Amino acid sequence: MSGNKPTVTYKYSRLTFKKDKIEPLKDDEYFRVVTHEGTFQMSKSDFYTVFKNVTKSRAYKKDGLYNYVKVPQRALQYLVDNTSNVTTQKQNITGLHYSLPDFLVNQCTLQEYKKWLHRKAFAHFKRDxxxxxxxxxxSSYKKAIHEAVxxxxxxxxxxxxxxNWKLISKYRNEEARVGGRQYKKKFWYLPTVDHYDNNRENPTFKICAWKTNDCKxxxxxxxxxxxxxxxxNHNKNKIK
Incomplete structure (x- = not known):
């Protein structure tokens, strides 16, 4: 993530999303926010996925400015340069103890895996x-998903x-809009997470392909x- 050169960089005392800086970007372009608490960088697509509440807020839509008094947990995965207090917060909250599973060596980086893990955990947590x-x-969802992996x-x-774990973090909304169904087919075997049950104390997740998750x-x-x-049964005579 930090290896991607940001198209836009701006400064603010605390984590702030500025509409006039973000909206002109393409989905796969990155912006960087330099604050007293650290430097955050993400793509426009990441912003719309993880901070959906911000994009729908009156402060962002009407006033063009949304800021946080305290850095939210979900923002810590986008921290690329930080002060000591935020570093400690990140270590305590985001799970730096999660290591890359052995079978994923040469498939993706630890950073890519952690980003995937956090986004999947947060998405299911938010939905539920x-x-x-x-x-x-x-955090409990993240632990359970990691165990499933x-x-x-x-x-x-x-x-x-x-x-195909090499596909994580490769999907681009802009290319999908142009490529349509044929583009999406390239990601059929992208690893996704299925919430297998609704046990609140011990949630169970299954790792499956995107196309399977779409069907189920x-x-x-x-x-x-x-x-x-x-x-x-209905199509038994059509199966080749």
């Missing part, structure tokens, strides 16, 4: 929180197919298998 689930945490993350948990969606395993069986 919005659905009314209580007593859940992003360690326990068979090389293959799709539902089809057994090999996953919110179905339970039994419901998913039932649909697969019906599709096969």
């Amino acid at each position: 929180s919005d659905r009314g689930m209580k007593n859940i945490s992003c 360690l326990n068979g993350g090389q293959h799709d948990a539902y089809t057994g197919e090999q996953l 969606n919110d179905l339970t395993l039994n419901e998913f298998l039932e649909v697969c069986e019906k599709v096969l």
